[in-house]
Amino acid sequence: MKVIILAGGGGSRLFPLSRTLFPKQFLKLNGEESLLAQTITRFLPMVKPSDMVVVTNQEYVHHVRTELILAKAQGAHILLEPMARNTAPAVAFAAQYCLEDLGCQPNEILYVTPSDHIIRPIETFAANVRQAIGLANMDKIVTLGIQPNHPETGYGYMQAGTPFSGGFAVQSFREKPDLKTAEEYLAAGNYYWNSGMFAFTIQCFMEELAAYQSDIYELVQSGLEGMKENFTLMPNISIDYAIAEKSQKMVMLPITAEWNDIGSWDAIYDVLDKDLDGNAVKGDCIPIECSNTLILGHSRLIAGIGLEDILVVETDDVIVVAKKGESQKVKDLVCELKEKGRIEADQHTxxxxxxxxxxxxxxxxxxxxxxxxxxxxxxxxxxxxxxxxxxxxxxxxxxxxxxxxxxxxxxxxxxxxxxxxxxxxxxxxxxxxxxxxxxxxxxxxxxxxxxxxxxxxxxx
Missing domain, CATH: 2.60.120.10 (Jelly Rolls)
Structure with missing residues (x-):
C-alpha cells in the first residue's frame, strides 16, 4: 500500500490563522504537532515513510520537508504539482508517479487522505484502514464515511445503500445541504459525512478515470513528464465529481474512529478543552461571565465580558469575531479580502x-x-x-x-x-x-x- 497525502490545498475557513501561504495543514491546533505531522504519524504504524507520497506545490515544499523531519519520516516522497488543479488531477499525478518512479504494480493499493484532519485513536483508525484495503482488493473504490451526530451544513453527504462486506454500496452523493435538509439526513439514519478519504488499486482508479474523466486519463497516458508539461490542460475538478459520483464501484465504509476535519472555527471549538462555563480559551485571555465561547489570543491580552456563543480569534494583524454557527462564512470574508487586494488574505506578518x-x-x-x-x-x-x-x-x-x-x-x-x-x-x-x-x-x-x-x- 502507498499512502497519498494531499497537502497542496490553500484553505480559507480557518482565517486568520490559516492564510494562502500558510494553510491549515501546517497549523498546530490541538497540540505540539501540525495537522500534517499528525497525518504522517497516523500512518507510520501501517507503512514505512518510503511508502508515503506527499503531494504539494513549490510554495509549501519547505514546510513539508520540515514537517517530515519533525515526524521522523524523512524517507517519504514529495511530489510537486506544477499548479493547483484540485484532487482528481492530484491523485492521477500521484498514481502515475507510483507506477513510473516507485515501480508499483497496477494492483498496488493507494490510500488517499487529506492532510488536515484530526482522527483518533490511531489503533481504531488502523483497523478501519485495513478493512478499507480488503474492500479495495475486491475491485472497489472505497470511501470512508462518518456517522453524523448533528445536522452539519458544512459537509457533503453520502447515502448508504445495500450492505456490502462490512460497508455499503453508495446510493447517492449529496452536496452540502441547508439546515432543514441536514436535519432530515440526520433523522433518516442512512446518510454519512464524506471524509475525503479513498482506497483503491491503481488499476481500478485508472479504469474509472478512463470511463468517466477521459481528459485526465489521456494526459496520464503521456506519462509523468508529459503530465508535468501539460498540467495546465488538467480540469479543475475534485475526485468526488470526477469519479466517485459516477462510478458503479463505489463502496462506503463507516469509520469508527473519532474524526473531525476542523473545517471551521465551530469545529475547532468542539475539539478544544473547555472550562466549567463551556469556554475554550488559549493565549493571554480573560473571560468574565462568558459562556460557550471560543477566545484564541496570540499577541496581546484579550478580555471578553458577558460573551455567549461567540468566536474570537486574534493574530498580530487581524481579529475575527463571529457568532457560533456562522463560522462557515469566514470563507466569504477571505474572498472579499482577496477582491480588495488585502495582503492579510495571503500571508501572516x-x-x-x-x-x-x-x-x-x-x-x-x-x-x-x-x-x-x-x-x-x-x-x-x-x-x-x-x-x-x-x-x-x-x-x-x-x-x-x-x-x-x-x-x-x-x-x-x-x-x-x-x-x-x-x-x-x-x-x-x-x-x-x-x-x-x-x-x-x-x-x-x-x-x-x-x-x-x-x-x-x-x-x-
Missing part, C-alpha cells in the same frame, strides 16, 4: 522561507522594518532591488555578508548598509540562528522587487 523566516515589525510610507532569522548553514539568494536600500543590524549570531564584490563577517551589535541596485547576499555560517533587524527605505517595498541571480533553493 511572519513569512517562512526555505532558509528561515522573517516577521514584519512595522511599515509606513517609504519604510519597512523586519526581523529576519536565518537557520544555521542557510543562505539567502544573491539578489538586487531596484527600488529600495536596506540597513542590516545583527542582534544575534554572526552574518557572512556579500555586498557588491565585498565579502565580510558582521557580528552582534554591528551593522551594514546595502545600497539600492547593488548585488548582495546574507549567509549564516554559524551553529546558532542568525537574527538581524532589516530596515528598508525606498519608493516601493513589495516582495516582488527581488531580482535573483543565484539561489540554492531553485527559485526564479
Amino acid at each position: 511572519t513569512v517562512y522561507r526555505p532558509w528561515g523566516f522573517y516577521t514584519v515589525l512595522g511599515s509606513g510610507p517609504g519604510y519597512k522594518m523586519k526581523k529576519i532569522v536565518v537557520n544555521p548553514g542557510e543562505i539567502l539568494s544573491l539578489q538586487m532591488h531596484y527600488h529600495r536600500s536596506e540597513h542590516w543590524i545583527v542582534i544575534g549570531g554572526t552574518a557572512k555578508v556579500t555586498i557588491g564584490v565585498l565579502e565580510q563577517m558582521v557580528h552582534e551589535n554591528e551593522s551594514v548598509f546595502v545600497p539600492q541596485t547593488t548585488n548582495h547576499r546574507l549567509e549564516n555560517p554559524g551553529r546558532l540562528p542568525l537574527q538581524i533587524i532589516e530596515v528598508q527605505n525606498g519608493s516601493y517595498l513589495g516582495e516582488d522587487d527581488i531580482v535573483r541571480f543565484d539561489d540554492r533553493y531553485g527559485r526564479s
Whole structure:
C-alpha cells in the first residue's frame, strides 16, 4: 500500500490563522504537532515513510520537508504539482508517479487522505484502514464515511445503500445541504459525512478515470513528464465529481474512529478543552461571565465580558469575531479580502522561507522594518532591488555578508548598509540562528522587487 497525502490545498475557513501561504495543514491546533505531522504519524504504524507520497506545490515544499523531519519520516516522497488543479488531477499525478518512479504494480493499493484532519485513536483508525484495503482488493473504490451526530451544513453527504462486506454500496452523493435538509439526513439514519478519504488499486482508479474523466486519463497516458508539461490542460475538478459520483464501484465504509476535519472555527471549538462555563480559551485571555465561547489570543491580552456563543480569534494583524454557527462564512470574508487586494488574505506578518523566516515589525510610507532569522548553514539568494536600500543590524549570531564584490563577517551589535541596485547576499555560517533587524527605505517595498541571480533553493 502507498499512502497519498494531499497537502497542496490553500484553505480559507480557518482565517486568520490559516492564510494562502500558510494553510491549515501546517497549523498546530490541538497540540505540539501540525495537522500534517499528525497525518504522517497516523500512518507510520501501517507503512514505512518510503511508502508515503506527499503531494504539494513549490510554495509549501519547505514546510513539508520540515514537517517530515519533525515526524521522523524523512524517507517519504514529495511530489510537486506544477499548479493547483484540485484532487482528481492530484491523485492521477500521484498514481502515475507510483507506477513510473516507485515501480508499483497496477494492483498496488493507494490510500488517499487529506492532510488536515484530526482522527483518533490511531489503533481504531488502523483497523478501519485495513478493512478499507480488503474492500479495495475486491475491485472497489472505497470511501470512508462518518456517522453524523448533528445536522452539519458544512459537509457533503453520502447515502448508504445495500450492505456490502462490512460497508455499503453508495446510493447517492449529496452536496452540502441547508439546515432543514441536514436535519432530515440526520433523522433518516442512512446518510454519512464524506471524509475525503479513498482506497483503491491503481488499476481500478485508472479504469474509472478512463470511463468517466477521459481528459485526465489521456494526459496520464503521456506519462509523468508529459503530465508535468501539460498540467495546465488538467480540469479543475475534485475526485468526488470526477469519479466517485459516477462510478458503479463505489463502496462506503463507516469509520469508527473519532474524526473531525476542523473545517471551521465551530469545529475547532468542539475539539478544544473547555472550562466549567463551556469556554475554550488559549493565549493571554480573560473571560468574565462568558459562556460557550471560543477566545484564541496570540499577541496581546484579550478580555471578553458577558460573551455567549461567540468566536474570537486574534493574530498580530487581524481579529475575527463571529457568532457560533456562522463560522462557515469566514470563507466569504477571505474572498472579499482577496477582491480588495488585502495582503492579510495571503500571508501572516511572519513569512517562512526555505532558509528561515522573517516577521514584519512595522511599515509606513517609504519604510519597512523586519526581523529576519536565518537557520544555521542557510543562505539567502544573491539578489538586487531596484527600488529600495536596506540597513542590516545583527542582534544575534554572526552574518557572512556579500555586498557588491565585498565579502565580510558582521557580528552582534554591528551593522551594514546595502545600497539600492547593488548585488548582495546574507549567509549564516554559524551553529546558532542568525537574527538581524532589516530596515528598508525606498519608493516601493513589495516582495516582488527581488531580482535573483543565484539561489540554492531553485527559485526564479
